[in-house]
Amino acid sequence: MTYKDLADLIFPNAKNISYYEEKYPKRNLPEGAVVARVAPSPTGNVHIGTIYQGLIARKMADQTKGVFFVRIEDTDQKREVEDGISQIIQSLKNFDIIPDEGMTSADTEIGNYGPYKQSDRKKIYEAYAKYLIEQGKAYPCFCTPEEVEEIRKKQESAKIRPGYYGIWAKCRNITVEEAIEKIKNGEKYIIRFKSPGREDRKIKHHDIIKGNVDFPENDQDIVIIKADGLPTYHFAHAIDDHLMGTTIVTRGDEWLSSVPLHLQLFQELGFKAPKYAHTSTLLKNDDGNKRKISKRKDPEAAASYYVEEGIPSGAVKEYLLNIANSNFENWRRANPDKPINEFDFQINKMSVSGALFDMVKLLDISKIVISKMSAEEVYEKSLTWAKKYDKELEEMLSDKDYSLKVLGIERGNKKPRKDIAKWSDVKENIIYMYDDKFLNKDQEYQYQVINNKEEIEKILKLYLEKYYNENDDKDTWFNNIKELAGELGFAKEVKEFKQNPGKYSAHVGDVSTVLRIALTARINTPDMYEIMKVLGKESIAKRFEKALK
């Protein structure tokens, strides 16, 4: 009886690995081309970290004329969520992260190195597991989960390093004959890797981001095929990234400590290991402590959060890129209008330590991103958002011509307004410009310096009768307000007012404020000249009338 007999008994139908090695030949890519990927699990809300990883991987592939693919790691069926795959695809799409290969929907895919869903690759893993068993590098383990747990408890109470290794690996030295007999008797088993490692030896690893890291060798006989017949992450990672030709594995640094295991797996399988780039995790301040952004506790951990809030994907990408390469913001300042794919991303310049997620900064970036958009673009994007999340805003925007004018106020010039950080800000920003919203609602008018009824009435009436002409240019328009102020005994110039304390009760600015408040019921607004232009004379008159009621 040989290892081969055992392997044949366990995986009677598995193909020889040469079949797969030939089926998935080396990629024909230019020198230096990076094959990168993102490999999420369909376990629910897509994590912002997945977007982060995807962004980085996509960028590297683009910059080197390489390949970026998406692989679905669905080997944990217990945690899998219905719709999980489409959520992932959709989320990546929301951020314009489009894969060259991989899943394109829950059940379709493109590319020659598939299947790109691990549960569809079962046969492939079996072939390689069989290969390992034939070599005596893997073995069936008959320990039940309870037994393994017991071993762990013993180790803990004896203060010994826990795990399935060395003398604790009970099934490691079972003879082929015994194993075959147990299997024939119907005993349940899983497949474990027979680690050749020794804990007292060190390995050196050079990580693209973390630099040189030394670890003890792995000596754990980890599970490679679970009771459900599917592989564990470690095994699938080695097989898949080998067969799919991944050159750089980017993943969160929670994987860093598995590197010794993974390197060993590649070694024993006879594969060339990829390079690794372990990115720092996005952290969050929690009562003074830093911790990983968590799907469960933090809404901002979900990629969908940004969509719901209406933060443009472009802004999120800029923020993420800024965390990834902090020189991004310098580049952005020097190149305010270039698309971000022209930014030269350097993975080895990524920070070694984790960054606290800064929502304030994100929103600041978002303000700038939105300020550069045309009225048309703002219109389209906020409408798309409103259709899903805000019926009232959608209704307001249904008058497209008018909305375009409203959104065009102080936009498109050298110093565009920066008061919208997210689409959910839009409504509050423009609602007073819509007559049906403004006129039909009770408004509170908080007059400032000039606040007695008669004066206000005089200002509004006189302004409409005598000083407002729809076709005035801005200078004429404002001169008229000065004239109005003068006629009513207020200072025509603010300077004059300040130079002659006591002479005037108010100045032209105060008169403007009355107009502004009567018009909008707000103390602060964008440029009033433009507002009046958009409202038009009829609306202005109605608003004054309402203010005087």
Next chain:
RNA sequence: GGCCCCUUGGUCAAGCGGUUAAGACAUCGCCCUUUCACGGCGGAGACAUGGGUUCGAUUCCCGUAGGGGUCACCA
């Protein structure tokens, strides 16, 4: 607890043996201005700590403290 990683202002961070220790966000003040936003100018604010090495350490080494990660038939 073992192993691994990290530590520059409130936050993100330049720096890589000699710098007045950049910059961005936030914050404060001033200016611009009919309000706000923008913009401009300026202020306050940092090398966790103790030892080395060195003519000289934020930078190199060791310890301490603090933080993070990981130790599954989860990824």
